Amino acid sequence: MLEQxxxxxxxxxxxxxxxxxxxxxxxxxxxxxxxxxxxxxxxEADIPVSxxxxxxxxxxxxxxxxxxxxxxxxxxxxxxxxxxxxxxERRKQFKYQSLAFNFQHKKAEIFTVQIPPSSSxxxxxxxxxxxxxxxxxxxxxxxLFIDGKELLLNAGDSLYFDASYAHGMQAVGGSAKFLAIIxx
Numbered sequence: 001m002l003e004q005x006x007x008x009x010x011x012x013x014x015x016x017x018x019x020x021x022x023x024x025x026x027x028x029x030x031x032x033x034x035x036x037x038x039x040x041x042x043x044e045a046d047i048p049v050s051x052x053x054x055x056x057x058x059x060x061x062x063x064x065x066x067x068x069x070x071x072x073x074x075x076x077x078x079x080x081x082x083x084x085x086x087x088x089e090r091r092k093q094f095k096y097q098s099l100a101f102n103f104q105h106k107k108a109e110i111f112t113v114q115i116p117p118s119s120s121x122x123x124x125x126x127x128x129x130x131x132x133x134x135x136x137x138x139x140x141x142x143x144l145f146i147d148g149k150e151l152l153l154n155a156g157d158s159l160y161f162d163a164s165y166a167h168g169m170q171a172v173g174g175s176a177k178f179l180a181i182i183x184x
Contacts, residue, residue: 009043011066012055016041019059030054031128049088049096050129050163050182053109057130057184063109064101071104078103085112093124094169109182115142115171124168132183133163140176142169153178 016026027037030051039045049063056063064072067088078100085097088111095114100106118124123145135144136158144151144159146167153159161167163182 005047006043007069008047008052008066009041011069012047012052013041015055015059015061015066026055026058029058048127049109049111050127053131053182054129062104062106064098067098068101070102072102072106074103107184109184111180111182112138113169113178113180115140115169115176115178117174118170118172124170126166126168128166129163129182130184131163132160133167134158134160134181134183135169136179138177138179140174141172142176142178143172144169 016023021029023037023041024034027034030037032051036045040047040051052066053063056066062072064070064086068086080099083097085099086101088096088098093116097112099110099112100108126145135153137153137155139155141152141154144153144167146159146161147165151159152172169176169178
């Protein structure tokens, strides 16, 4: 298992302990089983960014603190040069880069997400999280699954949606890259 995953799992357990919540209380509050939560916290299971985002909101901390262990420091602006975002290895099949990782009190989390070519036609793993999400396709074509529907998005297409509905993405005909903005 990646060292980064284990470090995030340790921070997750630490913040839960500091906040005085039990594993079962946090799991129930996030709508997952205690068993799955304990697998996240032990580093045995891949932790979706959407889950970490929800935990950060529940505990009133920045997502960056769970991902990197550092508190954001910038207040006026944050410039991130091409390819210099904070790598977030949260879903094995996708490559995330956080683009506002060092800005305090964000109203949204912003990522570029690289989706590798799909090896199957099956529906991808779906997830849900609080808030709204805006996805803008930068490169390639992706299929977005949401609330039982399949939408095909090409470079230049965008979709704004309620992220509490189950959703997932899959590249079509090669890899795809999109900008994801998750609003609190």
